[in-house]
Amino acid sequence: MNAPETGTAAAPIVEAPPTPHHYLNHSKGFLSWALTLDHKRIGVMYLVGILGCFGLGGVFALLVRTELWSPGPTITSDPNMYNMWFTVHGAVMVFLVIIPGVPAALGNFVLPIMLGAKDVAFPKLNLGSFYLWVGGAIFFILTLLMGGVDSGWTFYTPYSAVTKTAVIPAVTGVFLLGFSSIFTGLNFIVTIHKLRPSGMTWFKMPLFLWSSYATAVIQVLATPVIGITLLLLIMERTLHVGIFTPAYGGDPVLFQHFFWFYSHPAVYIMILPAMGIVSELISVHSHKRPFGYKFIAFSSVAIAMFGFLVWGHHMFTSTQSPAMNAIFSAITFSVSIPSAIKVFNWLATMWGGSIRLTVPMLYGVSFIFLFSIGGLTGLHLGTLSTDIHFHDTYFVVAHFHYVMMGSALIGMFGGLHHWWPKLTGRMFDHTQGVIAWAFIFVGFNVTFFTQFILGSQGMPRRYYDYLPRFEIYHKISTIGSYLMAAGFLVMAYYLLHSIFAGKQAPSNPWGANSLEWHCTSPPPHDNFKSPPPIDDCYDYGGVDYDPRTGQYSSRADQPAASS
């Protein structure tokens, strides 16, 4: 190997004179990243991009929350500006951050290593997906430069077909991101089918792979529909084709059907990988095998399947026929069962374990807490008689933030902390991690639990101005959002700090046993020198703790250990 001897491009190393060869110092220079086919580097590039977009979306969220500090104008007197803020916040967070978040960033990095594979099935396609994501991000930036878009992230017609803002660049961006997502999903399905080593049967796979697989199926089967829907929207805006706008003979409700046929499964694209991460986190940090592996695995598949059949529950008040509403309501309830199974199984996994409250575990436990709230409040919205009142109010806003942020993103940040030592080869500071977590957890609940009350009281969503009686709740919610922002700033600080000055990470800092912890941290370019032995990835009996060094080591690795 012709790797440089003294350090990496990203992190100069002070101690440990003989720098082990790994994927970060494997080759140098801009092109070695920009044209890389290494799934790990692509994952890292995704991660950087996605976290950057998360910051952007977060800024818009804070603008929205600050504007809502008081009724009437607060920081802008132009409602169009506010409408642009919440649209950009929603669109960036959904399409640029959460949907690619776990699969494309963490999944890309971890999935092939978990399988013991050298790469994903189609490395070039993988790089192509990344550039499609970059293209989507560029179109979003173009949208902002053109004055933003104000149609709401749902792009409901006819408003999106007549508003004078930059809908077309935004929609083009989403279209590209859709294909990025499709290709990632396609790659993962083929990787899991064809690169799974012969010793690893389906039921020996880590649960993260099950949920990634289920996610990939949704990505491949649902995303093309949003693609064609958005093309039709562009045609509607430019040529008035008359499919979605009533002025030309079209049906706006058809757009909602098309849109939610993708966007409801998209919710599971967001939450399923996070559930997979949490299944790993809970098991690893409790040092106990997952309770009811098969139930957890099959519930992922069940969620993916039912997820395709429930889109109509977004449309109970949309003039959809009552019979359709009843059918969609009934199927919607069926999705809650696999979700409930997962929560109970995670609790049972922890029971009798040896729990370490590491930072990833804190996120894992928060996930159970927040997802319980997000899931249970879904019952209010799935029930026909009660949804009528809650629909399009802050209750819905709170519900989907509990699911999409409190669960999907918290799961992603749990995974980020869990695999951070593997990604960067550095440990982050535990205390600072706990402080940031506390701010985020408390801030999140203050922000969004308040919104359940707001919604119950009848505060409609997407309001620039509101009735003064809602003011106190909005103020509390805004304060919560600042707490959360503070937490994320602390997180950004200690994570960046760890890259430059963090302790060298051991290959197995948490005492896990799945394959990614059997290679060095960070992993070498080809992940494994020789095909790793496939054993039970949830058997923690062979992982020993050395109290002198404070590190775990796996007995299976002893003869071949390089560090």
Place this chain on the structure above:
Amino acid sequence: MSGSEHATPEPPTPEGHGPGEHGSGEHHPFQAHHWDTMRQQFEAGKLGMWLFLATEVLLFGGLFCAYFIYRSNNPELFEYGHNALNKWLGAGNTIVLLVSSLTMALGVRAAQVGETKKLRILLALTFVCGCGFMSIKYIEYSEKIGHGYLLGSKFDYEKVKEHEREAREAEAHTGGHETEVFAAANIPAYVPAEKSAFVDAPRGPSGIAPIAEEVKPGHGAEDGAHGGPGVLPSEGRPRNAHIFFSIYFMMTGLHGIHVLIGMAVIAWLFVTSRDNRFGPSYFAPVEIGGLYWHLVDLIWIYLFPLLYLI
């Protein structure tokens, strides 16, 4: 090599990383380093293509869905529209595409047995069929566009009216029977769709209706896809005739783009097959390209009857 291969762009190879030297070193030149065997690599490529074809079907699925919804709500639109299409040109295109599928399938066979010359001839034939398809499409499109049959608000009612009168006269002249659709004698001025709900709403803002009689049906509904039968017999043309042509142009247009992509793939296969690289041990790109071409053909097989015949 293995250490620096990622630092520079590699020559385009059909799959994965290009020549890899990890592991045994006895790899086929086109086997990427992360595959154990050529067979595994081939199967993965094929599975990937099938998944991609599934997404393609779903991409078209949205348009088919729109087609069926509008057809069931406004059958008269399609009754009117399909008569305006030239089914002979459509049938010609069907034959051209079916032939191209045959040549493609034979080409895959030729690649499998390593008959490069035959493969190249068949690929060229397939490409020519693709060109033929696009040429016929061009003739069809320019005829439709010339007569004003365009999609959405570009639908030119004046030109269409003119054309339909000429068609009627020609038919009357030759003594042919008049079709149901062109039966109307006198076509009154048609209000273009652009001047409907948004502009010509039957009431102003804030309820400035002259009197609040019984609830008026939604003004949009009169032009809407769901406002009853929607046929205005006196005009001889259903309302919102442009929707049929929107669907027609979008479906055939998207399909046409796919034909062009397929032709590009075939051209690329033709160029790369120069060096005898395809043979019994390596024919994945031809087979996978062929799958794509067959899908393009298959979609047309559905489009033709749906748009031209029924």
Place this chain on the structure above:
Amino acid sequence: MFGLSAILPDFSSGFRLPLADWTTVGMPEAKSTIAHMVDSHIAFINIVCAFFFIAICIALTYIIIRFKKPAGEKAESDVSHNTPLEVTWTVIPMIIVVIMFCVGFYGYNRMIAAPADSYTINVQAQQWSWAFHYPDGTIASFDPGRYDAEKNERLVTDADQGLHLPPGVPIRLKMTSADVLHAFYIPQFRVKQDIVPGKISTLWFEPLVPEGDEPDEYWLMCAEYCGKDHSQMFSRVYVHPTLKSFEDWKIRATSWKDEQSWEQRGEILYRRKGCKQCHSVDGTRIIGPTWLGLWGKTAAEHPVAIGGKNGPVEGIAVAGDAGEAYIFESIRDPMSKIVVGYDAAMIPQKLSDEEILYLIEFMKSLGTKE
């Protein structure tokens, strides 16, 4: 529609579950005949959710405290699964959600079918206003109110406008939209319905009769995002205590001709016919040009584009007979002349000749701008 509901018990008083009031704490007042039923459903779901949520929290806390161990200790157990247990916690939630679906379904069934003897009102929504057309020809405009920062209240601007409802009858709304999606939402009634352009949306509810002599007042809101002033699409809603009070209101609402002066009539029309949504009378720019100082502008001060926003520009004096003719045309056919610098956003107005005359007099009375 639902054959099944025929064989099930008749919940003519609503499918209200017998649950205590405190369980719905936090909900706005329940002021329609179905609101208590909906609240009881919410309460039922709240109780189920609270039970599971508290159970999960207790379990989580207990497990963390009991099984938190120092680094390196092995887990106490290595149980991989327990099928009977897992089946139990699959089946129990299943039973609960089936019950929940049924509750919601029967409640919804009662909410969708309007009683035959309903009083029908036509609601017309558009960006960003409401209009209410009553069966006898009465037309009421909306009253969005106005936020008063000093009092920190949203104040009513015109009590004679807004949605006025008679007591003790089911109200059926037939709703249409002129442009984009809107939604009719009154939280106290627990009803909501999207208004889709190109369709007629229906909704019914029966407000509770007010207890005192004064009408009960609520805010109607638009609940489906509709653009810039989505958050200003309020309207005051009044439920009258007696039919007489309702009829008295109707007379007040239609009696704008009681005003003797033409300017005053014009001013009332300006408020009621929605002109004020786009045209200010104090010089501020909203969507269309302000009316302040409009009358009396010379041709040089008033350039307009002929036949559309991008048409040839020409100066038009707004004075004398020609000025009146210009305003008349601009109300009837707004696209014919667009004031330079503004969008072609106005819809042709269906005003009587007489009404336009009064509006012109009102414009004249506004005087010239400094």
